[in-house]
Amino acid sequence: MIDVKGKVAIVTGAGQGIGRDIALSLAESGVDIAVVDVNPEGAAKTVSLVEKTGAEGLALQCDIADSANVAECVSRVLDWREQVHFLINNAGITRDNLLLRMKDDQWESVIEVNLTGTYNFTKAVTKHMLKKRFGRVVNIASVIGLIGNAGQCNYAASKAGVIGFTKSVARELAPRGITANAIAPGFIETAMTAKLSDNLRESMLNQIPLGRFGLGRDVAGIVLFLISGLGSYITGQVINCDGGMVMS
Numbered sequence: 001m002i003d004v005k006g007k008v009a010i011v012t013g014a015g016q017g018i019g020r021d022i023a024l025s026l027a028e029s030g031v032d033i034a035v036v037d038v039n040p041e042g043a044a045k046t047v048s049l050v051e052k053t054g055a056e057g058l059a060l061q062c063d064i065a066d067s068a069n070v071a072e073c074v075s076r077v078l079d080w081r082e083q084v085h086f087l088i089n090n091a092g093i094t095r096d097n098l099l100l101r102m103k104d105d106q107w108e109s110v111i112e113v114n115l116t117g118t119y120n121f122t123k124a125v126t127k128h129m130l131k132k133r134f135g136r137v138v139n140i141a142s143v144i145g146l147i148g149n150a151g152q153c154n155y156a157a158s159k160a161g162v163i164g165f166t167k168s169v170a171r172e173l174a175p176r177g178i179t180a181n182a183i184a185p186g187f188i189e190t191a192m193t194a195k196l197s198d199n200l201r202e203s204m205l206n207q208i209p210l211g212r213f214g215l216g217r218d219v220a221g222i223v224l225f226l227i228s229g230l231g232s233y234i235t236g237q238v239i240n241c242d243g244g245m246v247m248s
């Protein structure tokens with residue numbers, strides 16, 4: 001049973017793409033959503049779509065890599081609602097380059113947003129979840145964090161870091177009623193993947209046994225499962241959402 005109605009979620013990077021689809025899927029199940037994004041227009045647009053479902057939304061501009069910004073953002077959510085039940089760490093970026101051509105700022109920005117941003121939000125929100133002895137944290141990693149990818153050593157390292165971080169947090173917080181899991185999407189149709197060449201898209205498609213690229217809604221369905229009662233005995237896991245691209 002999807003028993004999440006009336007609860008509150010923070011979804012980072014929900015101004016577009018997978019994050020927006022997660023926000024809307026949860027809203028359709030009656031969850032009120034704090035829509036966090038560095039892009040305020042995207043966040044406002046997602047809130048207007050959330051409100052069309054009948055759930056409530058709050059748009060928050062925040063750079064997840066900035067811990068002071070994150071602390072302020074979480075305190076605004078707690079002014080809005082007394083409890084945060086679900087945290088979905090989804091915001092992420094790519095700055096692709098081969099190792100020998102990689103600029104230090106490409107390395108640092110990807111680690112700071114994807115890994116430190118996940119750390120910043122998880123630390124700030126689970127502090128409050130601990131007091132309530134309930135929480136669900138879902139981190140959006142990537143299959144690239146499991147298998148690596150030429151041209152993405154920064155991104156792969158950040159997402160592998162997110163996976164190790166998730167498992168450690170899951171062990172620390174399990175005794176307090178908080179679960180933490182990661183989802184590893186494969187190739188999902190969003191702005192992040194739209195910029196890839198036709199040749200690369202074609203070769204990726206050939207590696208997907210289900211024969212199609214994923215949708216944000218495919219990822220959102222797993223989030224809903226993990227935060228609901230259906231997923232309550234699952235923690236510290238990585239669930240691939242990739243059409244069978246990576247099988248372990």
Ligand SMILES: NC(=O)c1ccc[n+]([C@@H]2O[C@H](COP(=O)([O-])OP(=O)(O)OC[C@H]3O[C@@H](n4cnc5c(N)ncnc54)[C@H](O)[C@@H]3O)[C@@H](O)[C@H]2O)c1
Nearest residue numbers: 013015016017018038063064091092142185187188190192
């Ligand atoms: N699209 C894919 O195929 C794919 C595959 C595997 C994993 N992922 C992961 O899924 C997540 C979402 O990806 P997407 O494809 O929807 O990307 P996207 O680029 O379409 O959306 C990312 C969102 O995050 C926001 N964002 C970026 N930096 C931010 C920051 N510092 N603070 C706050 N918000 C910030 C952006 O403004 C944007 O709204 C990312 O973590 C990505 O790594 C995507």
